[in-house]
Amino acid sequence: MRQALHIFKKDFRYSRYEITLVVLFAMACAATHLRGPHGAFNEPWLPEIFWFIGVAFLIGRLVLAEAITGDRQFWITRPYRWKCLLAAKLLFIVVFVNLPVLLAHLAILLIDGFPLVSSIPGLLWSQVLLFAFSLPFVAFATLSSVKPFQLILLACAAGVWLLMTSTNVGPLSGVAWLSGSIAFAALCATAVSILFLQYKSRRTVFSRWLAAGGVAVSAFVLGAMPWPLAFALQSHLSGQDALGSSIQIALGHTPEERFWQIQMKPKVALHFPISVQGVPGGTEAQPDALAVSLQSSDGRTTQLEAQDCQSLKRGSLSASAATITAVCFADPSFFNAQHGRPVTLRASLYFTLFGNAQSQTIPLSEEPSNAPDGLQCYTDMVRAEWDVYCRAAFRWPARLVYAKLGRTNANSFTQFVSYSPFPANLNIDPVETRWASAYASGPPPTVRDVTIVVEEPLAHLRRDFEAQGVRLDEFAYPSVRVGPAPIDVIR
Secondary structure, three states: OHHHHHHHHHHHHHOHHHHHHHHHHHHHHHHHHHOOHHHOOOOOHHHHHHHHHHHHHHHHHHHHOOOOOOOOOHHHHOOOOHHHHHHHHHHHHHHHHHHHHHHHHHHHHHHHOOOHHHHHHHHHHHHHHHHHHHHHHHHHHOOOOOOOHHHHHHHHHHHHHHHHHOOOOOOOHHHHHHHHHHHHHHHHHHHHHHHHHHHHHOOHHHHHHHHHHHHHHHHHHHHHOOHHHHHHHHHHHHOOHHHHOOOEEEEOOOOOOOOOOOOOOOOEEEEEEEEEEOOOOOOEEEEEEEEEEEEOOOOOEEEEOHHHOOEEEEEEEEOOEEEEEEEEEEOHHHHHHOOOOEEEEEEEEEEEEEEEEEEEEEEOOOOOEEOHHHOEEEEEOOOEEEEEEEEEEOOOOOOEEEEEOOOOOOEEOOOOOOOOOOOOOOOOOOEEEEEEOOOOOOOOOOOOEEEEEEEEEEEEEEEEEEEEEEEHHHHEOOOOOOOOOOOOEEO
């Protein structure tokens, strides 16, 4: 332990300027968040970028102070034990990378008024993620002894940072955490193996091949993991498939009302209304993704994947029935070839049942008030007095959150949420703020309070259905068709 502390003190003197910059950038991230009212939408992206660059070069300078590769380094003539050397480097990461971010998070949570006790799981998990985020940088820095390697380290850091901080939106964003978590776990396992091999026996050639393999596996899992497999894993984790046994899915009729739709030329926009019957009482079905296969009478087929059907909206018909409207963009050559001809439609709808609703009515004021599931909600009298903002510490909860003003329709803060069970994401700014427009429809409300409704995911389900004799002309959007949006659609 004494030797590890000796190396730690030496590294502190050696890297004191880089340490100062990293600490200042962490403080700047906290100051950027707190500069505006309630920190709403004050994204500290510029301080985060500089903090990220500073951390990458700090780790590179730290490891290369005792470069592992080669046999002419001065430090290998010293009586350094590899365990003490590695412990000193990891202690340095904890003190000068983790600790400044921890203090910044604490300052933001206390000033914003979040309960500290309930924030402890997110606070600790964010520190675990931050430390794990640093391990690949430390490991890759042990594979070279030249200073320009810091540029390679920076590129690797950029990839890991994008992996951990990218926000997935749209269909299947709820299950994207699975591929990201598996890829990051593979990268961290590779990093731990490299650190052990390098500091114990300095097996650089083998470690370089191991690094290449680990990066390749992580990239493959992140980019090539089939989304049906990810959804199947998510469904298995929920373990409540029987909850939706009464649900029946079928292709509905073409609705009379149309509304504006952004065109993706040269593709053809097809509007598919999907009827959902037999929804269990006290729950609602929220679409996650839709995959469609169209087959003509002559056997020609075209596939519409989830990426082609990203516009999914849900409208309630009754307590046990709903309509899901999907807009898919199809190949124009197939559409033109089947003009006026019947085709067979086979589709798979991936959806989640939400229930166990909790609600709380709070004053609609500029002062944030505590709401269910750790949320704080308020309004902005300057921007729009009826708009509702809610913020959460460390991550938006894996819940559907609605704001209801008086007798107006409830309006969702977001259609797609992440189903990740982890209490935090890797972000320097620990507070995430989302917005719901004043009211979904109807006349302006005359109340001064808002009801926040929160529903948790109960089961993740897949239903396959088929429709024969479908004429695509009936479901195609013309170039411009104007009409009011369905009032019962929750955006």
